[in-house]
Amino acid sequence: xxxxxxxxxxxxxxxxxxxxxxxxxxxxxxxxxxxxxxxxxxxxxxxxxxxxxxxxxxxxxxxxxxxxxxxxxxxxxxxxxxxxxxxxxxxxxxxxxxxxxxxxxxxxxxxxxxxxxxxxxxxxxxxxxxxxxxxxxxxxxxxxxxxxxxxxxxxxxxxxxxxxxxxxxxxxxxxxxxxxxxxxxxxxxxxxxxxxxxxxxxxxxxxxxxxxxxxxxxxxxxxxxxxxxxxxxxxxxxxxxxxxxxxxxxxxxxxxxxxxxxxxxxx
Numbered sequence: 001x002x003x004x005x006x007x008x009x010x011x012x013x014x015x016x017x018x019x020x021x022x023x024x025x026x027x028x029x030x031x032x033x034x035x036x037x038x039x040x041x042x043x044x045x046x047x048x049x050x051x052x053x054x055x056x057x058x059x060x061x062x063x064x065x066x067x068x069x070x071x072x073x074x075x076x077x078x079x080x081x082x083x084x085x086x087x088x089x090x091x092x093x094x095x096x097x098x099x100x101x102x103x104x105x106x107x108x109x110x111x112x113x114x115x116x117x118x119x120x121x122x123x124x125x126x127x128x129x130x131x132x133x134x135x136x137x138x139x140x141x142x143x144x145x146x147x148x149x150x151x152x153x154x155x156x157x158x159x160x161x162x163x164x165x166x167x168x169x170x171x172x173x174x175x176x177x178x179x180x181x182x183x184x185x186x187x188x189x190x191x192x193x194x195x196x197x198x199x200x201x202x203x204x205x206x207x208x209x210x211x212x213x214x215x216x217x218x219x220x221x222x223x224x225x226x227x228x229x230x231x232x233x234x235x236x237x238x239x240x241x242x243x244x245x246x247x248x249x250x251x252x253x254x255x256x257x258x259x260x261x262x263x264x265x266x267x
């Protein structure tokens with residue numbers, strides 16, 4: 001656990017010297033996910049844009065924490081390795097600020113309000129059902145943060161289930177300038193702007209993938225500094241998680257939908 005006097009932490013990727021100098025490891029730009037609102041971490045350094053590594057070569061990757069609230073921030077880094085696969089690791093950071101964790105949780109709920117996720121959908125008459133995953137931006141207990149040995153009451157996938165479908169939508173909110181947040185977040189078509197969803201596995205037992213039918217937000221601007229803008233609105237969107245089991249065992253899986261206003265929905 002890193003001390004409170006560190007605002008960033010450096011990592012280096014390298015190749016083993018036994019490998020041939022003609023062999024390169026190629027990886028795409030890494031992604032970082034904050035498990036809470038205590039900090040807003042970002043990745044900088046040469047490796048933050050992806051790289052090719054040959055024998056003996058290194059590329060630095062720095063986590064800049066940007067602490068916002070008091071408490072222990074936890075962030076996971078995912079490095080996509082070509083042609084397939086990834087490396088994931090998690091880093092904690094103690095933040096010392098005057099604002100408390102309760103304020104951080106309230107801020108997360110405010111930024112994600114209006115987002116609903118359910119495992120069920122009545123497609124016979126197109127009616128939405130009571131959400132059982134995320135309700136008005138708040139992750140419900142059954143899908144809340146997984147802790148080893150404390151799974152009671154939480155959602156668990158049957159061993160013979162290869163994929164799970166989730167249904168996602170956003171309810172319209174009363175127009176108010178204050179709801180746009182620091183980085184915008186609303187769309188010209190109504191709804192909320194989101195970035196490409198991410199999925200993490202906490203143990204290398206499976207290699208999960210995620211497919212969705214979120215729309216590109218052409219009215220609100222297709223691209224931003226954060227990536228392609230997608231749109232969640234009152235239409236029910238589908239998001240399918242395929243588990244791709246590799247070994248026998250059990251692992252937690254986290255799905256994150258980043259919001260363009262700086263918030264997120266995760267379960």
